[in-house]
Amino acid sequence: MRSFTDLSLRHKLTLAILGTSAAAILLATASFVTYEWFTVRKAMVNDLATLAQIVGANTTAAVSFDDAVTARETLNALRAKPHIEVACIYSNVYGKNGSAFAQYARPGVTSKCPTQAPAPGHGFSTNALSLTRPIEVAQDTIGRIYIRQDLQGLWARLLLHLQVAAAVFLVGLLLALGLANLFQAIITRPLLALAGTARRVSETKDYSLRAPTAGQDEVGQLIDGFNGMLGQVEIRDRDLRKIHDKLQQQVVETGTANNDLEKALSRLKETQEQLVETEKMASLGGLVGGVAHEINTPVGVSVTAASTLKDSTTQVVENYNAGKLTDSGLRRYMETATQSSSIILNNLNRAAELIQSFKQVAVDQSNAERRRFQVDEYIHEILLSLRPTLKKTGHKIEVECDPAIAIDSFPGAFSQILTNLIMNSLIHAYDEGESGTLSIQVEQAKGHIQLCYADDGKGIPAHSHKQIFEPFFTTRRGAGGSGLGLHIVYNLTTQKMHGTINVESEAGAGTRFIITLPIDEKRHA
C-alpha cells in the first residue's frame, strides 16, 4: 500500500478536502443528533411529568376516600396514551404506607409496578422512562403516582435523525468531492506544468526552458521563483562553460610549457652529466700529470746516473785503446759503474712501483668494477697519486686506519670521493701559502665502515650546509671551482656505494665530513 506521502498532489488535495468536509459534516450532524436526543428526552420527561400531574390530581379524591376502584378507572384513561406501559397510585393514608393502591398496565406488558412507591424523580433505562410524582391535596402529600413509558418513540426519532444525518453526510461528501475535483484542478494544473518543466530541464540540461506562469498566488510565486532560478542557472551555466573553455585552453598551454620545461630540464641534465664526465676526465688528467711528475724524478736521476756511467765507460774505452788504462783508472771506473748501476736500479724500481700504484688508481677511476680492497692500503695509494699536488701546499696528512679493514665496493668511486674531498679542502679551506692538517679516520662498525674526513680550515657557514651537495653550487666560480666536486661526492656515496654523507662545520672551525659505507655493497644494492 502506498503511503499518503507518495500520493499525487491531486489525490492529496482531494483527500484533504474530503477529510475536512467529512469531519465538519460529522461534527455538525453529531451535534445535531446529540442535541435532538437530549431535547427529545427532556421534552419526554416534561410531557410525562405533566401527565403524571394531571392523573395524580384526578386521583386525589379516590386516595382521600380510599377508593381504589375509582382510582383504577382514572388510571384506565391512560389507554389513550399507547406509549404508557404501566401507571400506579401509591397511598400514604388509611394505613397504607406507600404500598400500591391502584395500577394500570398496557395489555401485553408483563412487568408491573414496583411494590413500594419509588422516590420522586425520573430515570431512563434502555427501554423505558420511569417517573414518580407525589400526589398532593392542599399542602399534604397523600400518595405517589408512578408512570413508566416505553422509548419506542425516542428510538424511532433517533433512527430517523441518524438516517437524515447519514443522508446529509453522503450528499455533503458527494458535493465536497465535486468541489474538490474542481479546486484541485485549479491548484495542480500549474504545479504539474512546473513539475514537467523541471523534469525536462533536468533531462535535457536546457536551462533556457521556462515554466508557464500562472497568477500571483503562492504557486504563481513558486513558478516565478523557479523561472528566476532557471535564469540564474542559465547565466551561470554559460559563465561556467566560458571558464571551462578558458581552463582547457590554459591546460593546453600549460602542457606545452611543461613540455618545453621538460626538454630544458633534460638538456640541463645532459649538460650536467657531460660536465661530470668532463670533471672526471679532468681529475684523470690531473692524475696523469701527477704520475708524470712523480716518475720524472727517479727517471731523471736514472738518466743522469746512466749518462755519468756512459761518460765514464767512454773514457775507460779510449784509455784502454790508447793503452793508457791504468790500474787506478780501472778501479775508479768500476766504482763509478757499481754506484751508477745501483742508482739506476733503485730509481727505476722506484718508478716501477709508482707506475704500479698509479695504474691501479687510474684503472679504478676509469673503471666501474667492484672488488674487495684493503681500505688503508688504498687510501695510501690515492694519497701517493695526489702527492705532487699536496707537496706544493705543504699540508700535513694524517691517516688513522686499521690495515685489516676491507670492503667489497667500488674502489674507483672511493678514490674519487677521497680525491674530491681533499681537492675541496685544498681549494676552499686554506688561503694561498697557508698550510694545515687533513685527517682521515676510518672505523669499522657492524656491517659498515665510518670514514671521517676533516680539515682545520675556514669551515662552511651553516646556511650553506644544505647547498654544498647541490650541483653547481660554488663560492669560487671563476677561481677554479666547478661546483660539481661535492655533488659528485654526494652522488657516488649515496647512489653508487649506497652509503650516507653528513657535514659538520662552522665558519672558522674546520670542516668534517662523516661518510658511512656498507662493508658489502651488494647486500645494499
Added chain:
Amino acid sequence: MVAAALALVVFAPSLAAESGLEYRVKAAFLFNFARFVEWPSNSFDNAAAPLHLCVLEPDPFGTTLDQTVADKTVDKHPLLLRRTARLSDTQGCHILFVSMDASEPLPEVLGALENRPILTVSEGDEFLRAGGIIGFVLDQGKVRFHVNLQAADGASLKISSKLLNVASRVYPSGDR
C-alpha cells in the same frame, strides 16, 4: 402531616365490623369532605376564619374526631370541632354530623337547616331522602357514601366532581 395523622388510624377500613375502626374512617372522611366542598364566600368572616365541624350529639366518634381534626386547616381555615345537643347551637357550623341517635327527629333538623350553607352528613340513605347532603353507607364492609346534589344546591354548596366520582351514588340535582 395529614398522612401521618391518618396513618395513626391504621388498619384496613374493610374491617368495619370493628365499630371503632369504622368511626375512625368516617372521621377521616368528614375531614376530607371539607377539602372537596366549596362554601359560599360569605360563610367565612375572612380567609383565615375557622371552619366549624359540628356534631349533633350524641357523638359516636368518641375522641377519634378530636384527634383527626387537631391542628388541621382547609384552605387556611383552621378546623374547629364543636359538639352540641341543641339544634339552635348549630349557628356558624360548616359541616354538621347528625347522629342517628339525635333527640330531634330528622325532618325537623333538616327543615331547620334548609337553605343554610351547611354540609349535613349522617348515615344511611334515609337521611338523603329526608334532605341531607351526604350519607355514609357500608358497602361490603367498606365505608362509602352517597351524595344528594339537590340538597347541596339548596345549601349553595359546590361539591367537587372528584368527590362525586368517589361517591357510590349521587342523587342528581332537580333543576340541572
